[in-house]
Amino acid sequence: MMVRVQYEDFDAGAEISRLRLADPGIGAVATFIGQVRDVNDGDTVGTLTLEHYPGMTEKSLAAIVEKARTRWNFHDALVIHRIGTLNPLDQIVLVAVAGRHRGECFAACEFIMDYLKTEAPFWKKEHTPQGERWVDARSSDDTARQRWEQ
Known part of the structure; x- marks a missing residue:
């Protein structure tokens, strides 16, 4: 498992290839790539600044991946999250x-993302024509995470 929090962009293709080629028993790789939107809550977003709590954030992400590993049998996982102004x-x-079968990979990937959105210590500030504003947590993210607890 690899977890990275970084300012630099990442090459998704290269990262996925490294994960995919790590073991000949891997039959599937499920991925999610999130990107900055230009509009949120009806307002134009010029930039988005992401802040985090160093050390705690990486531990939180690793714990989320380990929680997924207790539910699904997959070979490996990778989480890269950027910080700074985007x-x-x-x-x-x-x-x-990455794992033997697509079902466990899809489920684990979605689980990790749902928990990341609600439990990882990141703070987002949008820069709009109306000024700066902190992005509030969405109830839809909490609902998505709660379905895994049933």
Whole structure:
């Protein structure tokens, strides 16, 4: 398992290839790539600044992946999350899960992303023509995570 929090962009294709080629028993890789939108809540977003709590954030992400591993049998997982100031269309996050079969990879990838959105210590500030504003947690993210607890 690899977890990285970084300012730099990532090459999703290269990262996925490294994960995919790590073991000949891998039959599937499920991925999610999140990127900055240019509009949120009806307002134009010029840039998005992501802050985190160093050390705690990486531990939180690793714990989320381990929680997924207790539910699904997959070979490996990768989570890369960017911080700093990003522009619309910039990549924010990559979650990739590699395993023998697609079902467990899809489920684990979605689980990791749902928990990341609600439990990882990241703070987002949007810069709009109306000024700066912190992005509030969405109830839809909480609902998505809660379905895994049933």
